[in-house]
Amino acid sequence: MSDPQISMLIMPKWGMTMTEGRVVKWLVPEGANVAAGDEVLDVETEKIANAVEAPVTGVLRRHVAGEGQAVPVSGLLAIFADPAVTDAEVDAFVEGFLADFTPEDADAGAEAEGPAPESVQVADRSIRYLKLGEGGEPVLLIHGFGGDQNAWLFNHEFLSAGRTVYALDLPGHGGSSKDVGDGTVGVLAGVVAGFMDALELGAAHVVGHSLGGAVAAELALAEPGRVLSLTLVSSIGLGSEINGEFVNGFARGQRRGEIKPVLEVLFADPTLVTRRLVEDVLRYKRLDGVDEALATIAASMVADDGTQKVAIRDRLTDYPGSVLVIRGAHDQIVPPGHADGLPETVRTEIVDVAGHMPMMESPTEFNRLLLDFLP
C-alpha cells in the first residue's frame, strides 16, 4: 500500500456527522495530468455539495468510484500514478485497498468516536462549542448571522492539526441560549469574552465570519491582550453597504420557498445549497426564541435606510496585533470592495471562486491563507 509511485484520493470527512459522500461528477478524465489543488470531482453529502481537490501533482489513472456512487468516508475515489506504473499494478493496488478497507461504523462514528459539541455556562447563558485538537496557541472561530459552528465544517478539523481550535455558537444561534440581549456586537463580544473566561482561555487567535468578524474585532479592541491575531472573513463593519434584503429575508423566512433563495445568495455557486442545508436552517429557525433573537440582531446590524450600523473600519488601527482580511470575490451580502483601502498593516486576501462563504466554497485556499497567517 505504500508504493511511492501510486497515490490515493480518498473521500474526505466534512464535519462530524458525515459518514459517506456521493460522487456527483468527475471533473477530470482518466489519463489527465493534474496539479495538486486542482478540482478533481464534485461530491455531495446529505448536508452540502463541494469539489474535492487533487492531493498531489500527477496523472489521474483511475476513477475508482463511478458517478452516482456513494463512497464511505476514507473510501477510495481515485488513483494517481506515474505513467510508468502499469494498469495491472493499478488494478492490484485498488484490489488490495478494497480488500483491507473497513468503513467507519456510522453509529460508532457519530457517538463513540471523536469529540462532540459541549456546552458551558457563561453568566445566565449556555454556550455550545466544539473543541478539536490539542496544544499550541488556541484558535477561536466565530460564525456569522444565522449560522453556527458548522460554518467551519471544512476548516475546523484541518486547522486543529497541532493546535486547539474552538468553534462556538453565538447567543441566539445553534445550540446556545436564545437570549441575545440588545443584539449588539458589543453584547455578543462580551459573551465571547465570558466564554474564554469560562474555558480559562487567556488569549486566542480569533477568526470571525461576517457578523462574527465584527464581534471578533470588537473583542480585539476591548481586550487587545486576549486576541493574539484577528482574522476577518467577509466581515461586516468595513463599509456602509450591506444586503439588507438578505439579512431581513433570513430573519423573517419561515418556509422552504422563502429561505432557499435567500441561502443561494450566500454562495457564488447557488447549487451548493442542498435540500438538507435548507432543512437544517428551517429546523433552527423554527425553535422558540430564534425569530426574536435574529430580528433583534438584524436591527442592530442594518439601519432603516439599509446601511450598516456596525463600524469597525476606522478603529481597526487601534488594535496592535496582526490583522488578516479575507473576502470572496463574488460576495453578494457585503461588497468585496470593502477590503479596499484598509491600512497597510492589514493583510488582505481575495478568494476568487467564492461568495460570502469563502471558508465553505473554497476551503483549500481558505485553509492555506489562514494557516499561512497563523504562527
Next chain:
Amino acid sequence: MARTITYQQAITEALSQEMARDSTVIVMGEDVMGGSGAEGEMDAWGGPMGITKGLHSKFGDQIMDTPITESAFIGAAVGAAASGLRPVAELMFSDFLGVCFDQIYNQAAKFRYMFGGKSETPVVIRTMYGAGIRSAAQHGQSPYSIFTHVPGLKCVIPSTPYDAKGLLIQSIRDNDPVIFFEHKNLYQMEGEVPEEPYAIPFREASVVREGADVTIVTLGLMVHRSLEAAEKLAGDGIECEVIDLRTTSPLDDETILESVRATGRVVVVDEASPRCSVATDISALVAQHAFDALKAPVTMVTAPHTPVPFAGVLEDLYIPDAAKIEAAVRSVAGYTR
C-alpha cells in the same frame, strides 16, 4: 439540542411543553389523567397508549378525565375553546368521529365564519388512525379525508417524531380547530427531535426525498412505505421525489405542482379507501393545474373500497405496501403514449 426519541414521546413532550408555557392549554379525554386520579405510579395509564402519562402529576387541574361519551367531551372542548381555553381533547380512535361529528363539523368548524370572524375556536382533537394492529373495521380506519372536506377545520397528519412535535405545538397555538391524526404504527418510530419547543407552519409539505423521474405524493405511515419503494427503485435508476403532505388542510399545492411540473409523472399513495379521498383530491389538483406537464396517467395506490378486514392476512393485503407502490411507479415511469 436534538436527541433521539419516539413519535409517542415527541407528542407527550409537545403537550407537556405547551401546558407549561400556557396555563390555558388543557388536556381532556377518556383515561388521559389515568382514570383513578391518583398520584405517582397510580397516575395510571395516560390514555390507551400512555401518551398523557405523567401529565397529571405535573399539571394537576390542566388535565381531566371524561366519561366515555365523545359527544359530551368533544362538545365541552369546543365550548371551552370558544370561551378562552386551548383544549387538547383526545378522541381515542378516529373511527369514533360519528359519535361527536356535529360538535366538530357543524359547530367548531363554523363559529369563526358564522360569527363574522369575531369568534376563535382554538381546539385540538388528537386522534389515532390507521390499520395494521388487527383492530379491525371499527378501530383501523383512516378517515382524514372526511375532516379535510370540511371548510373551517385544519387537518394534520405527521409522519415522523420531528414533525409530530412541531406540528402538535403549531396545532395548539393555532386559533382554529385542528384534527391531529396519529398513526398507531408510528408511535414507536424513533427520530431526532430538538429538546426545545418549535412549531412547524401548516401548509408546508416536506420533500423527504428528491428525484427527477416520478413524484410520489403521500402522507402519514405511507411516507415510510413510499421511501422504502423509492430506495429500491433508485437501485434500478428510477429516482422518485417523495412529498409528505404533513397537512391536508391547508394543502401545500405549490410544492406538489412544482414537483409534478418537473417530473411529469405522479403516484399518490394513501392508506385510506379510494373514493372522495386525499388521493383523489391530489389527483384532481394535478389534472387541473399540471395537465400540460403530465407524461403518464396520474396513478393512485390506496386501500381497496372495503372496511378494514379483521383477518390478519386480509389486513396485510388491504394496507398499501412498498411492493404495490414500486409496481405503480414502474408502470408510470415506463408509460409511453
